[in-house]
Amino acid sequence: MAIVLGPNRYGKAETRLVRVVRDGESHRLADLNVSVALAGDLAATHLTGDNSGVLPTDTMKNTVYAFAKKHGVGEPEEFGLRLARHFVTSRAQVHSARVSIESHGWDRLGPHSFQRQGSHTRTATVTVTAEAEQVVSGITGLVLLNSTASEFHGFPRDDYTTLTGTTDRILATAVDARWRHALPAGDWATSYAGAVEALTGAFVDTYSYSLQQTLYAMGSRVLSARPEVAEIRLVLPNKHHYLVDLSPFGLANDNEVFIAGDRPYGLIEGTVTRDDAPAASAEWYL
Ligand SMILES: O=c1[nH]c(=O)c2[nH]c(=O)[nH]c2[nH]1
Numbered sequence: 001m002a003i004v005l006g007p008n009r010y011g012k013a014e015t016r017l018v019r020v021v022r023d024g025e026s027h028r029l030a031d032l033n034v035s036v037a038l039a040g041d042l043a044a045t046h047l048t049g050d051n052s053g054v055l056p057t058d059t060m061k062n063t064v065y066a067f068a069k070k071h072g073v074g075e076p077e078e079f080g081l082r083l084a085r086h087f088v089t090s091r092a093q094v095h096s097a098r099v100s101i102e103s104h105g106w107d108r109l110g111p112h113s114f115q116r117q118g119s120h121t122r123t124a125t126v127t128v129t130a131e132a133e134q135v136v137s138g139i140t141g142l143v144l145l146n147s148t149a150s151e152f153h154g155f156p157r158d159d160y161t162t163l164t165g166t167t168d169r170i171l172a173t174a175v176d177a178r179w180r181h182a183l184p185a186g187d188w189a190t191s192y193a194g195a196v197e198a199l200t201g202a203f204v205d206t207y208s209y210s211l212q213q214t215l216y217a218m219g220s221r222v223l224s225a226r227p228e229v230a231e232i233r234l235v236l237p238n239k240h241h242y243l244v245d246l247s248p249f250g251l252a253n254d255n256e257v258f259i260a261g262d263r264p265y266g267l268i269e270g271t272v273t274r275d276d277a278p279a280a281s282a283e284w285y286l
Pocket residue numbers: 152163209210211212238266
């Protein structure tokens with residue numbers, strides 16, 4: 001009996017790329033999850049650890065970002081073909097390249113503001129006792145992004161601070177909001193639609209120096225627009241987008257190519273309330 005190496009491949013999975021195209025004031029967005037898998041003459045590394053034919057998966061990731069800058073993204077099929085052809089034609093050991101792409105769609109809210117397509121969830125929680133009824137409405141998973149008009153600087157530094165301040169960054173979050181009604185809304189559908197419009201409108205309109213500032217603007221806009229809402233609680237993950245350093249490849253990156261971070265993320269939480277808001281039921285505080 002002989003033991004032999006069967007089919008194998010390797011690559012970098014799930015490179016999260018956000019490419020901003022800055023057409024003057026108006027921006028466009030590509031948001032991809034790119035997985036590369038190469039196959040070919042790869043026996044040596046498996047059998048003896050000889051890596052002379054093993055293009056690092058780190059290089060594959062860099063290629064995704066560099067190509068996004070150099071050539072743009074275009075349709076995912078086009079971007080995938082460009083990458084796969086590159087790996088097959090540039091390395092003799094690589095006989096096959098598979099590039100799989102998930103492309104997340106975004107709807108436009110403004111020149112540099114977007115709402116991710118897909119599901120967000122409307123929520124409603126009512127609490128009834130002999131004394132009172134409380135209605136809490138909400139939304140979760142509403143993903144919003146501004147590709148500019150966001151800065152973060154002026155923060156304190158200590159021995160562990162490495163973050164550099166920025167005057168132009170992507171600001172993105174998945175809105176998780178709950179608001180309690182002071183008055184029965186009468187028309188719950190109109191109330192909900194108006195609250196969501198206020199949340200997204202404030203996100204779009206606020207030139208942001210911190211996600212905390214945006215949170216307060218969003219909460220205030222809901223209270224201003226909807227007299228029936230007494231108080232709103234917002235939980236906003238800061239979905240970080242890291243600027244890719246393309247200088248090793250001789251490429252500039254003028255806020256065009258980003259790594260969409262996964263974890264960890266900042267989590268900004270806050271309540272915006274009316275000073276004359278009626279008392280909440282105990283459940284609101286749990
Ligand atoms: O809007 C922000 N608020 C923060 O508190 C913070 N902290 C951080 O590292 N980046 C950011 N961004």
